Amino acid sequence: MSYSTTVDHEEHHDHPSGMLRWLTTTNHKDIGTMYLTFSLIMFMVGGAMIMAVRAELFQPGLQLMHPEFYNQLIGVHALVMIFAALMPAATGFANWMLPLQIGAPDMALPRLNNWGFWLLPPAAILLTLPFTLALFGIGDGAIATGWTFYAPLSVQGGIGVDFAIFAVHLLGISSVMGSINIIVTIFNMRAPGMTLMKLPLFAWGWLITAFLLIATIPVLAGAVTMLLTDRHFGTHFFDAAGGGDPILFQHLFWFFGHPEVYILLLPVWGFIPQILSTFARKPIYGYKAQVYSLCAIGVLSVVVWAHHFFTAGMPVPALLYFMYSTMAISLPLAVLFYCWIATIWRGSMTFETPMLFAIGWIILFGIGGLTGLVLADVAADAQYHHTYFVVAHFHYTLFAGGIMGIMAGVYYWLPKMTGHMYNEKLGKLHFWLTAISFNLTFIPQFFLGLAGMPRRIPDYALQFSEFNMISSIAAFTLGLTQLLFVYNIVSCVRGGKKATDKVWEGSNGLEWTLPSPPPYHTFNEQPVIR
Amino acid sequence: MSTQTHDKYFVPTPSLYPVILSGGLLLLTMGFIFSTNSYAAGKWLMLLGLVLMISMIFRWFAKIIAESQSGMYRTWEDKSFRWGMIAFICSEIAFFAAFFGALFFARIISVPELASFDPAFTMYKDFVATWPSAGPGGHVLGRDYQPAQFTPMGAWGIPAINTLILLSSGVTVTWAHWGLLKNNRRQLVWGLFFTIALGLAFIGLQAFEYHHAYTELGLTLGAGVYGSTFFMLTGFHGFHVTLGTLMLIVIWLRSIKGHFTPEHHFGFEGVAWYWHFVDVVWLGLFVFVYWL
Known part of the structure; x- marks a missing residue:
């Protein structure tokens, strides 16, 4: 392998300095850093919004805010967390790590890559600006329909809906551009000898994610475009009086929305096995089975969407089809779980922060998956639909399965990216506080949901008081704990114990053969994989 | 730099076009939202955004064509x-x-x-x-x-x-x-x-x-x-x-x-x-x- 020759390029920088470097960069590492930073900022913004919501829910009755403002907060919280925190984090890792993992000199389309990132801040502005505009008497605040935009509520909504529609358009363009870049990079930029079946699982997870994004994001764009014309140009797509149907919107939205869940999770499923294998000091178990399972889940994820609105009214054969196909996803997912556990089985494990997050992730995401199976049951869903059971379920998949997985990745790769070790004690503290307060936040919500507390309502019946109080206190702890995370990252970027090239004793893969931090340009001459 | 230029992938130099294009898109969408919600200033924002976008697309493609003509794409x-x-x-x-x-x-x-x-x-x-x-x-x-x-x-x-x-x-x-x-x-x-x-x-x-x-x-x-x-x-x-x-x-x-x-x-x-x-x-x- 000849990549060591590239290190001497570190000295002469071929890029502008200061702010201009970040505005103009075509370097995959710079762009990855911007994605990850943006994601962290938006994670805190979205978290602050939900802290306000939990404060309102601390007691029954309306104390802090108008119901309209409450609705705006939960909708924008979801849109921010999904589109501006979780997706950019995964894309940031892809930008940083894919070229290093597959031995590519950069992403395949670097200028497009830059555009993909710089579409995000305008989208974030569009999402949050209506809050500010309302203070100046322009419009009535942000989108108040929840993140799902359901017609006819969204057809009637105020200017915030228009802002959200265009935010989704910009985010969609960004995702499609990012996906094109990742597909091209994986297909065309691999080092000689890096066959598809030698690809790191992270690359496989992202490849399937990118296909899903290309197939589904445009459908969402089409749906919100029809919403826009229904709102302003007199069309009747979602209006029964004109022969349209509000249910059509739900179909289009969830044709995107369900694969979106896997879009958020597949990259994480890709790198978690790498972390498990590193800290168990064993090779990944069942590589091929995992690849095939990831592919199977990718295919299944686009044919199960209607389980999100079983109660909207559907013919029984359709209900049965969507129930069974949804349950079928648990088969490949069970294969993955089996492989993850078998990877650490009888390994010589050590429990550094990434490993703690990865193991906690398996357990908590497992709970998310199993409660999803409950919701997939048509008969049971009639009871659980639109209750806090659903809220708890998808936070187990998206917070535990998504964000905590991302955190594992952050701690795993941070020493490689910055060249410094993070504070291990603080990292462990962050894990334990996060895991405990997360469970204390959402386990009560399972019970609240089972007892019939509806989602998206700022007030609730008195019998739900205690559990809501527990949930709110735990949520505040969870929110404050994330300040530790930010502090740990910032201090790791600024300095700390020097990281070795290999960083972890059990790490293997191309990225660990490079210096920490890697030089600005890597693999100008591609390594040969044997 | 590497002597084996033949094996080098072309990574374009830093460019301002994408970020300005995004800025234009932001102005265009915001202007559109304002004008569909009856704020008169909207159409001027739209116009400004559109001009920015078109000029950036024009220059971006001109750059691509110039790069292609000078043989950078193999x-x-x-x-x-x-x-x-x-x-x-x-x-x-x-x-x-x-x-x-x-x-x-x-x-x-x-x-x-x-x-x-x-x-x-x-x-x-x-x-x-x-x-x-x-x-x-x-x-x-x-x-x-x-x-x-x-x-x-x-x-x-x-x-x-x-x-x-x-x-x-x-x-x-x-x-x-x-x-x-x-x-x-x-x-x-x-x-x-x-x-x-x-x-x-x-x-x-x-x-x-x-x-x-x-x-x-x-x-x-x-x-x-x-x-x-x-x-x-x-x-x-x-x-x-x-x-x-x-x-x-x-x-x-x-x-x-x-x-x-x-x-x-x-x-x-x-x-x-x-x-x-x-x-x-x-x-x-x-x-x-x-x-x-």
Whole structure:
């Protein structure tokens, strides 16, 4: 392998300095850093919004805010967390790590890559600006329909809906551009000898994610475009009086929305096995089975969407089809779980922060998956639909399965990216506080949901008081704990114990053969994989 | 730098175009939102955003063409562009699929269902499910809607001519490609010229058809779900034909200037693929929107 020759390029920088470097960069590492930073900022913004919501829910009755403002907060919280925190984090890792993992000199389309990132801040502005505009008497605040935009509520909504529609358009363009870049990079930029079946699982997870994004994001764009014309140009797509149907919107939205869940999770499923294998000091178990399972889940994820609105009214054969196909996803997912556990089985494990997050992730995401199976049951869903059971379920998949997985990745790769070790004690503290307060936040919500507390309502019946109080206190702890995370990252970027090239004793893969931090340009001459 | 320049992938130098393009897009969308919500300043924001975007797109593509002409793109980069274009066209197919999905949903599910309820419990007693349909009418979302009276667009007038036009344009662009491969520049330039002429003819006829629909047939965007799907699908397609024609004009001008070689002409092929894609989508439109 000849990549060591590239290190001497570190000295002469071929890029502008200061702010201009970040505005103009075509370097995959710079762009990855911007994605990850943006994601962290938006994670805190979205978290602050939900802290306000939990404060309102601390007691029954309306104390802090108008119901309209409450609705705006939960909708924008979801849109921010999904589109501006979780997706950019995964894309940031892809930008940083894919070229290093597959031995590519950069992403395949670097200028497009830059555009993909710089579409995000305008989208974030569009999402949050209506809050500010309302203070100046322009419009009535942000989108108040929840993140799902359901017609006819969204057809009637105020200017915030228009802002959200265009935010989704910009985010969609960004995702499609990012996906094109990742597909091209994986297909065309691999080092000689890096066959598809030698690809790191992270690359496989992202490849399937990118296909899903290309197939589904445009459908969402089409749906919100029809919403826009229904709102302003007199069309009747979602209006029964004109022969349209509000249910059509739900179909289009969830044709995107369900694969979106896997879009958020597949990259994480890709790198978690790498972390498990590193800290168990064993090779990944069942590589091929995992690849095939990831592919199977990718295919299944686009044919199960209607389980999100079983109660909207559907013919029984359709209900049965969507129930069974949804349950079928648990088969490949069970294969993955089996492989993850078998990877650490009888390994010589050590429990550094990434490993703690990865193991906690398996357990908590497992709970998310199993409660999803409950919701997939048509008969049971009639009871659980639109209750806090659903809220708890998808936070187990998206917070535990998504964000905590991302955190594992952050701690795993941070020493490689910055060249410094993070504070291990603080990292462990962050894990334990996060895991405990997360469970204390959402386990009560399972019970609240089972007892019939509806989602998206700022007030609730008195019998739900205690559990809501527990949930709110735990949520505040969870929110404050994330300040530790930010502090740990910032201090790791600024300095700390020097990281070795290999960083972890059990790490293997191309990225660990490079210096920490890697030089600005890597693999100008591609390594040969044997 | 590395001495083996042959194996080096081309990574462009830092560029301001993408971030300015995004800024333009932000102004354009914000301006659009303000003007649709009756704030007069909106259209000036839109204009500013549009000017920024167009100038950036212009300069970005000029830069790409200059890079291509100075030989910076070789086989490896070329392959990236090919994969990228394929993925992009796939995403466009998914975009059209959403609108086709709305059409099929309206025809197969929502319109028949509105006519299927028990007469004792429905507000749409006299509604009969037919296609084309402007819906049963009623008071919805604070608006009173009376089903529009309109004549649906027949398939065998302008749409049939447009089908012939687009299919012929697929032939002429292929003929131009053969010319390029044989290094017959005259055939290349004339082939592209005919393709552009056919594209413009299509757009012209489509505009005439819209005028006819609005002024004589009573078929408007507000004519129930038929009008909605009709104008959304044909309008979105027409927008793509317009883009495709602009792209064809660019590569036509480049061909006149002597760009493209028989071995190296991704710019040409990318546009040709896009044109064929627009062509195939039209066939779907002709069958499901106009004919059946």
